Amino acid sequence: MTQETSGAATEAEKAAAMVVDEERRAALLRRITQEGGFAYVSSAEKAAGGDLRAAEAAREMAWEQLHSGPWHEVVPAWRDAYAMACLHVAELRAGAGDRREALRALDMGLMMGGPLLRGELDAAVHRIAAAKGPDDELVANDCAEKWTEGIYKNQNLAEALCTLPNKSLSCKEVERKSSLSLETFICDYFLRDSPVVISGCIDHWPARTKWKDIEYLKRVAGDRTIPVEVGKNYLCDEWKQELITFSQFLERIQSTNYPSNLTYLAQHPLFDQIRELRDDIMIPDYCFAGGGELRSLNAWFGPPGTVTPLHHDPHHNLFAQVVGRKYIRLYPTSASESLYPHTESMLSNSSQVDLDNIDLKEFPMVEDLDFMDCILEEGEMLYIPPKWWHYVRSLSTSFSVSFWWSAAGHS
Ligand SMILES: O=C(O)CCC(=O)C(=O)O
Known part of the structure; x- marks a missing residue:
């Protein structure tokens, strides 16, 4: 040229x-x-x-x-x-x-x-x-089987829990409901600021099958550039962000990953960028509760072992587990003071407490706090009310979508 x-x-x-x-x-x-x-x-x-x-x-x-x-x-x-x-x-x-x-x-x-x-x-x-x-034709992928295995690696509950933050007596499981009506969702959960796991609502999404097909993902997104996070989690010193292609990302998450170089496509508005993937999902009716506005749709896609440390967000969140499974722990807003939020304003919605390795000498108030948790299985959605603290760990290759919205009159 x-x-x-x-x-x-x-x-x-x-x-x-x-x-x-x-x-x-x-x-x-x-x-x-x-x-x-x-x-x-x-x-x-x-x-x-x-x-x-x-x-x-x-x-x-x-x-x-x-x-x-x-x-x-x-x-x-x-x-x-x-x-x-x-x-x-x-x-x-x-x-x-x-x-x-x-x-x-x-x-x-x-x-x-x-x-x-x-x-x-x-x-x-x-x-x-x-x-x-x-x-540009796709190179035949002999890793497709490995990919599916990664998603379904049979980590039974006990095995999964041993890598998870300690449980205590003050823990209770998040309630589970199947095909919850919008009215019941609003009355029993949305208006009461109460988390709930909802099943049976996203089974019709094309994403449920298409996103397990690595060839499909490569075809629609392989050459597209995406921002990823590399490292144990965003609170660690060695953590960094990189721009790579979706194909490079898929290769990375299939290879052995150590906590120090875990690659996570986290909190990215991927669906504004890649139209084909947007067409694979639908906005659940629950997101219209409160008559407000949909704020953002974000993708969270990564290998087993990604951790999003304990933090809270200002919006209602319906968190859809499309592929794989995740462990999620929740603390109510009322626990905020006992969770030692970071003092600098950029991180003030994140806790200083590392749930994977709690330092009870430094953070003694955490020990007796009530919390809820769940393993969010493929095809389920979790409603997280605004300002509820949440910690998330992937238990397999995992692709989730968060829908954030605000109620009318709230920014
Ligand atoms: O899936 C994750 O790693 C974190 C999700 C999350 O924090 C959110 O949706 O607000």
Whole structure:
């Protein structure tokens, strides 16, 4: 691919010029000019003319702006500008036959860009992902069996519990209900801030079968870029985040994992990014309890042994266990003080207590606290009321979806 073009425009260059309609492009560039981003504007103009190097330079400049301070202080137009540069890079890369780099650019635009060009990014993903070349055909996977084994490894309860935080007399199992009516859910659990395990509600989701098929996952998501967490858990020093492709992620979670290098796709809005996976699930009616708003759908996908340390969230949470099983421990909001929340504001919703290794000298109040727990089996959902503390450990390869919503009048 030529970097500087002077002659007739190629198809890719024409596509690059057309990725954003003229009016919106001009309005965005005016906005960036007002922000002093003259160099960006000049590069973006060249990018629209088919200059890949300029497109990459524009993307780099926008990226710097996204990292110039706290996220909430980033001028929204710079996020849109980042998305536009990603679109240009993607079109030009795809035109040069580099489909994988093109998809990576689009995923970065979807994850980090603003909302203005979301439709264009989605459409480009759809088009470029569908255009597979001969080299992109899937390599036959001899690991498919191992994958299924990982999900169903027969860890019986006793075996599972020995790796779990100690139980005590003050523990009780979360109530279980099968196909609970919306009315009963609202009266007995939602309005009473009371957790419940609900079974029989997601059996019709295509995800229940499709997400156990590693070939399917590779086909619809293999080349897409996702953020993963690496390490024991987010409170540990060695913990880090990485961007890898979904195929690399699947390979990692099939290989032996030690706590220090566990790779976890955690709390990621994957379904905003990969439309095919969004089509495999449905929003349960329970999420409309309280007449509020759905806040986010997040994916939690990882190998056995992932731990999300004890923390709480501000929203109602319906946590659907689509593949595999998880151990979950819950403490009511009233236990907050005795759970020693971290003092710095970024971590104030997380407890300092490591439930896998409780230091009773440092945290004596934890010992006598009442809690509830359950093993959430495949096909079940757990309702976690707002501000309830929860600790989650996967007992097998596990793929879960959390639905967070707020009731009317609550932010
Ligand atoms: O599944 C996990 O590891 C944690 C889930 C969680 O914390 C949540 O849904 O809020």
